[in-house]
Amino acid sequence: MIADSPWVTTHPPSMVDLDSCVTCGLCLPVCPTFRLTGDETASPRGRLAAISAVGENRAVLDERFDEITSFCLQCRACETICPSMVPFGSIMESARSEAVAQLPRRGVRVRRLLLGRALRSPLLLRLVSLLAAFGQRVGALSLLPRVGQVTRGLRRIPLPLPTARGGSWGDVENAVGTERVVLFSGCVADVWFSGVHAATIEVLVAAGYHVDAPANQTCCGALASHSGFGRPAAAMACENIRAFADAPTVVVNVAGCGAHIKQYAAHGEAGADLASRTRDVTEVVADAIEAGRLPVLPQSGRQVAVQDPCHLEHGQRIVDQPRRILEAAGYEIVDVDAGGLCCGAAGLYQVDHPETAAQLGTAKAAKVADAGIDLVASANAGCEMQLRRYLDSGYEILHPIEIYAQAISPRFEGDG
Numbered sequence: 001m002i003a004d005s006p007w008v009t010t011h012p013p014s015m016v017d018l019d020s021c022v023t024c025g026l027c028l029p030v031c032p033t034f035r036l037t038g039d040e041t042a043s044p045r046g047r048l049a050a051i052s053a054v055g056e057n058r059a060v061l062d063e064r065f066d067e068i069t070s071f072c073l074q075c076r077a078c079e080t081i082c083p084s085m086v087p088f089g090s091i092m093e094s095a096r097s098e099a100v101a102q103l104p105r106r107g108v109r110v111r112r113l114l115l116g117r118a119l120r121s122p123l124l125l126r127l128v129s130l131l132a133a134f135g136q137r138v139g140a141l142s143l144l145p146r147v148g149q150v151t152r153g154l155r156r157i158p159l160p161l162p163t164a165r166g167g168s169w170g171d172v173e174n175a176v177g178t179e180r181v182v183l184f185s186g187c188v189a190d191v192w193f194s195g196v197h198a199a200t201i202e203v204l205v206a207a208g209y210h211v212d213a214p215a216n217q218t219c220c221g222a223l224a225s226h227s228g229f230g231r232p233a234a235a236m237a238c239e240n241i242r243a244f245a246d247a248p249t250v251v252v253n254v255a256g257c258g259a260h261i262k263q264y265a266a267h268g269e270a271g272a273d274l275a276s277r278t279r280d281v282t283e284v285v286a287d288a289i290e291a292g293r294l295p296v297l298p299q300s301g302r303q304v305a306v307q308d309p310c311h312l313e314h315g316q317r318i319v320d321q322p323r324r325i326l327e328a329a330g331y332e333i334v335d336v337d338a339g340g341l342c343c344g345a346a347g348l349y350q351v352d353h354p355e356t357a358a359q360l361g362t363a364k365a366a367k368v369a370d371a372g373i374d375l376v377a378s379a380n381a382g383c384e385m386q387l388r389r390y391l392d393s394g395y396e397i398l399h400p401i402e403i404y405a406q407a408i409s410p411r412f413e414g415d416g
């Protein structure tokens with residue numbers, strides 16, 4: 001920490017990055033919170049100005065700073081359009097860490113325990129998942145307001161609880177060099193979205209890969225980092241860097257997790273190396289289809305509505321690959337709200353800003369409903385849950401890889 005610096009964490013917002021904003025305002029129309037409020041302090045430019053003011057000791061880090069930074073969804077739509085390539089996501093994560101470290105907040109200990117510890121413990125996650133599975137079956141989750149709010153839109157959790165951790169699939173004999181791919185199983189996704197893992201494994205094995213999932217991997221740290229708990233998030237990154245040290249390619253099927261792992265360069269050379277070996281499942285499978293390792297099915301006349309998760313479109317700049325996979329599955333693509341706003345899922349945003357999350361969720365659901373197609377493809381667990389919260393029960397919402405797995409292998413049913 002330099003003298004007179006207002007920052008207290010080891011990774012504070014970079015003044016060089018902050019200074020790269022030329023205040024052109026091109027980011028304002030794509031920012032969901034600015035679009036909803038029309039307020040400059042709810043825009044990317046306004047947020048950068050607020051963080052710069054504290055960094056230059058022109059303002060103090062106070063409750064207002066906390067409000068301005070926590071109202072951001074961290075959707076990174078501003079990054080995609082910014083001509084100066086301001087790394088808004090990492091600036092905001094650092095600013096949130098400073099706010100959490102410097103301001104007393106109610107519930108901060110519980111949140112640190114939940115995001116920094118519980119998500120790293122497979123045992124605790126399984127215990128919570130078991131309770132949630134029973135809660136779903138007896139209809140108890142909706143009776144607990146906070147829990148019901150977060151778990152609404154969740155798939156039915158299978159019993160007995162599944163796990164991909166420690167598993168190995170495909171032809172080990174022929175799996176050499178780049179033919180081996182390693183599955184990132186995630187924290188809650190390992191149990192709650194096990195159908196996506198099953199489809200991912202099914203398709204990758206069909207493409208001739210050997211797939212395995214190290215048992216010692218952990219949560220990517222995105223939820224902790226977005227919520228301002230930089231230190232536990234860094235510890236999780238280090239655990240994953242060790243767990244995936246020998247993985248030629250790490251395949252991720254939750255867009256939010258993939259976008260975060262691709263930012264591990266913040267954790268040094270080994271982190272940058274892992275980031276460079278990490279690919280979204282849609283990248284790997286679209287390439288395998290193009291290389292002729294997976295079939296292209298004839299058009300079936302069926303349609304699928306495609307929703308672009310922010311952490312796929314803006315966080316990883318992946319837009320075409322899910323569409324190419326769904327076309328190869330024989331579907332006609334119907335874009336839902338292309339270039340539109342975030343759906344409002346955004347980790348714990350719906351707990352902190354339920355009204356804004358509901359406004360954005362309702363708007364996104366209306367766009368899906370306008371498309372008039374009851375099959376929706378979404379490549380991010382959080383977006384899938386948010387869509388299910390605001391759409392009626394007549395819609396089937398699946399990961400693109402599940403739709404492709406079902407098409408090439410009708411015996412595959414998953415758990416969607």
Ligand code: SF4
Binds near residue numbers: 021023024025044045
């Ligand atoms: S688009 Fe980029 S440079 Fe322009 S105001 Fe927004 S953050 Fe700043």
Ligand code: SF4
Binds near residue numbers: 030042043072073075
């Ligand atoms: S990350 Fe999203 S909500 Fe936050 S400032 Fe950028 S566009 Fe707005």
